[in-house]
Amino acid sequence: MHTTLPEIGHMWVNGVAHDGRRYAIFAIAVWFTLWIVLSRVLRARKIREATPPPLQLLVEFFFSLRSVALFSTVGIGISLAQRAGLYPMAGWAQHAGLAWFLASLVAMIVAQDAWIYWSHRWMHRPRWFRTFHRRHHRSNNPSPFTAYSFDFGEAFLMVGFVAVWPAIFPTPWGVIDLFMFHQIFRNTLLHAGYELTPARADGRPWFGWLTTTTHHDLHHAQAGYNFAPWFTWWDRWLGTEHPEYLARYAAIARRPLKAPASPTPELLEA
């Protein structure tokens, strides 16, 4: 089927509106809820004493929307490739039933975690850091708006996974939308500056295999550790988990909510 230029333009605008709205809604909702409405109640859960200046948040917002625009551009390529029959496995997966739908959603998230872990470590090599990953680390103290604040190269690596995965793994198209939902949901919370995951009596996270906000916050503070986005597996297997991660997590997550201002020493820039 032939796709006209106005149709492509329409797809692009729709894509930007869809992903841009989702990013903006999550970022603004998390910021407004945690940083404004509940800031006093959750004071004991604030990871760092300092709060980023409003200008940082605005800049992050701008760069995140730029990433969304790139995602939509690649999204058009995916749609056109789909029409050209370049995703034959997706066609089979469309009719494979609910169990496969859920299994392929889990598979896609687990595979993305591995992809980000390895590409993230690669981006931290001195040779590539400036081109691919410096923008994200300009937010030494992140905010809910940091989620998609990427250099072009990093944004391309992120959306590249979405373009390639359905070609090598039978993934129904409906999974992609939930996958993107999971991505922005977790990503916004990882940068939110407040530790909200519940701790067990021994101070470890209830779901120790999931990353926490403290986990990723430590990466922004000391960039040699904690490269994985969603699960703690790769950092544990490869010895890149921050040696103080669990102690820092426990110090924040187990602090009584009515405790006075944060006694946690400020994290230093790496």
Ligand SMILES: [Zn+2]
């Ligand atoms: Zn980050």
Ligand SMILES: [Zn+2]
């Ligand atoms: Zn990094």
